[in-house]
Amino acid sequence: MSALVRVEKLRKQFGGLTAVNNVDFSVAEGEIVALLGPNGSGKTTVINMISGAFAPTAGRIMFDEADISGLPPHRIAHHGVARTFQLVRVLPSLSVRQNIVAAVAFRRDAVWGEEAETEAEKLLVDVGLAGRGHEMAQDLTYIDQKRMELARALAARPRLLLLDEWLSGLNPTELRVGIDLIVSLRERGMTVLLVEHIMEAVRALCSRAVVMNVGTKIADGPTNDVLADEHVVRAYLGEGHA
Numbered sequence: 001m002s003a004l005v006r007v008e009k010l011r012k013q014f015g016g017l018t019a020v021n022n023v024d025f026s027v028a029e030g031e032i033v034a035l036l037g038p039n040g041s042g043k044t045t046v047i048n049m050i051s052g053a054f055a056p057t058a059g060r061i062m063f064d065e066a067d068i069s070g071l072p073p074h075r076i077a078h079h080g081v082a083r084t085f086q087l088v089r090v091l092p093s094l095s096v097r098q099n100i101v102a103a104v105a106f107r108r109d110a111v112w113g114e115e116a117e118t119e120a121e122k123l124l125v126d127v128g129l130a131g132r133g134h135e136m137a138q139d140l141t142y143i144d145q146k147r148m149e150l151a152r153a154l155a156a157r158p159r160l161l162l163l164d165e166w167l168s169g170l171n172p173t174e175l176r177v178g179i180d181l182i183v184s185l186r187e188r189g190m191t192v193l194l195v196e197h198i199m200e201a202v203r204a205l206c207s208r209a210v211v212m213n214v215g216t217k218i219a220d221g222p223t224n225d226v227l228a229d230e231h232v233v234r235a236y237l238g239e240g241h242a
């Protein structure tokens with residue numbers, strides 16, 4: 001499998017703080033890879049660099065052999081990268097359908113009017129919100145807001161989806177639903193890089209995991225091996241546990 005996205009010696013400096021230090025990893029087309037690490041280890045900063053929110057201080061991000069390092073977010077989105085945010089971002093005073101139509105209208109091969117509405121309906125079905133398009137976004141429950149946010153990301157027709165703690169804050173039943181939704185994306189061949197603290201989800205979804213600690217990559221391999229790695233256990237639990 002060839003790499004869809006590959007980060008090479010990626011670094012991000014915030015003043016005197018090195019948030020990401022010489023990180024290398026890749027995600028192949030069709031893979032779901034977890035990006036793990038304790039709080040503050042640099043995971044969201046990596047996602048922010050891949051999606052263009054931050055420019056790298058050094059290193060490269062290759063997407064399907066194009067160098068996208070430091071491009072603005074809309075240009076990276078046009079290459080086929082979409083993301084969700086740690087705190088759900090939706091347009092609260094619009095209906096669910098309008099939220100998705102807006103996303104369809106901002107992508108590279110945008111469509112409007114009836115075509116956009118039809119596509120929005122399909123996306124609502126895909127994320128389990130069939131028939132709910134008329135509801136106001138602000139009235140949705142948390143899991144349904146997450147579904148809508150996912151539909152907005154999918155509206156961009158991404159080749160790579162970046163999910164930043166998309167499953168956090170869900171109750172156990174909702175978590176099962178959320179995991180199943182990501183499984184359905186995997187079955188359709190979507191490539192996903194997933195930042196996640198919920199290990200049940202990581203084990204269920206990810207064939208491979210990359211682990212960061214204090215800005216540096218400390219493990220990269222099959223999920224079960226990585227989660228049993230003593231350096232990883234130590235990074236999560238502190239010295240004395242591995």
Ligand SMILES: Nc1ncnc2c1ncn2[C@@H]1O[C@H](COP(=O)(O)OP(=O)(O)OP(=O)(O)O)[C@@H](O)[C@H]1O
Nearest residue numbers: 014017018019037038039040041042043044045046
């Ligand atoms: N915009 C910023 N300006 C300054 N420092 C930042 C900025 N964004 C992140 N940092 C710092 O970079 C380091 C890595 O943060 P980051 O959010 O990437 O970690 P994380 O692994 O995603 O953590 P969490 O699991 O808590 O979300 C932290 O020390 C954080 O305080």
